[in-house]
Amino acid sequence: MMKVERAYKPEFDKYVPLEEWLASPHRRIKKIPINIVKRKDNLLRFAEVNIELARWLTWEIQTADIEQESATGLKYASKMYAAFFECAREPQKTSTFKTYDLPEVNWDGLGLLEQGYINPSEWFDAYFLALITRDTDSMEALATFPVETMRQSATTAGPVSYKLVEVFQAYHHRTSNFPTLLNECMAMAMKQGNDWALDIAMGYLETFAALTTNAGFDFNEVLAKNLQRQEQYQIRESGPDHVPIDSFIPLQLLGMACMWHDRGNEVSVESDSLPRFLIDGRYF
Structure with missing residues (x-):
């Protein structure tokens, strides 16, 4: 462990x-x-x-x-x-x-x-929360929510955020263009190059790639690395006078750990930020 x-x-x-x-x-x-x-x-x-x-x-x-x-x-x-x-x-x-x-x-x-209100960051929380709680009806509804509708929201996001939604939705529906979208999004995040793109977006993408592809990543090693990396990002973003509460349970990484577990694999990363009872789905 x-x-x-x-x-x-x-x-x-x-x-x-x-x-x-x-x-x-x-x-x-x-x-x-x-x-x-x-x-x-x-x-x-x-x-x-x-x-x-x-x-x-x-x-x-x-x-x-x-x-x-x-x-x-x-x-x-x-x-x-x-x-x-x-x-x-x-x-x-x-x-x-x-x-x-x-x-x-x-x-x-x-x-x-x-x-x-309707923007990618809210969608990420909503979709992975549905994964954590094994709420298949909510997952299905969110997986079909149009990305174009999000683009009409007054709160806009960068192109990497919208592409991330497309990546997760493509995998949910097992569409043939999922690997292409995954690679495109990784390249976009690297090109964007700021802390959010490298620490958060790439953290999602690397962990999701370890979960869903045979690219040679060790899921638990990638999960542990990005758990620490994203906590450091949240600490920096919150600053010394605010609590980095999002790091207490990183919904996206926890959701991926739940997916890994539900496929019969062992989640060997132990962290208070990844409550074991949520990974196991004990109350769902």
């Missing part, structure tokens, strides 16, 4: 206790049944708060109750994320969404593109 220690370690005793970091998402989650019916962008906000809670819970002692709480929140988040993207697929259409025991809601997608 390869043990990967986190570089970032919150000083809970010195600054903000863990209980305080958990209090805000706990408080907002309690209000979800009331507030989810108020406006459609709450689908996205409440998905994100459940992910935030799961990330902070990785610093707790991992009892069965903590694992269950984390897994349950991610299950809800996956459905909410997918519903949010479905709203934007046909903005004029009103659709009905029911997330487990939450109130049924009816939303159209008017304004979502104009407000910049």
Whole structure:
């Protein structure tokens, strides 16, 4: 087994206790049944708060109750994320969404593109969250979401981001052009050359290549390398006064670890950022 220690370690005793970091998402989650019916962008906000809670819970002692709480929140988040993207697929259409025991809601997608909500970074989180939670319905919906619709969003991304979506969707559908798209995207990321392209995009691509091709990569070695590399990126991006919370659970790398596990392979990387109960799919 390869043990990967986190570089970032919150000083809970010195600054903000863990209980305080958990209090805000706990408080907002309690209000979800009331507030989810108020406006459609709450689908996205409440998905994100459940992910935030799961990330902070990785610093707790991992009892069965903590694992269950984390897994349950991610299950809800996956459905909410997918519903949010479905709203934007046909903005004029009103659709009905029911997330487990939450109130049924009816939303159209008017304004979502104009407000910049529908972009590749949100799609990456949504799709790999569906992979982690083994939410096949959400995976299928996201895998068919048009990249051209994302390009119409007020929040624009670079060409590598859109190409990444195409790569993941091509693999999902097992299209013959997947290897070509993978290689093209790698070349684009190398040419772009900034920290995001080299540390994040290439990290996704290298790990995905190790997962899906016979290119000679060792999946666990690549996973361990990119887990550390992406944490360092998040620490730099957050700066000294902010917590690199995205590194606590890197959804894309965790999703790929789940795929590797579900194919009958061993995930030999041990890290608090890759909770074993999520890799195993224990609560899904």
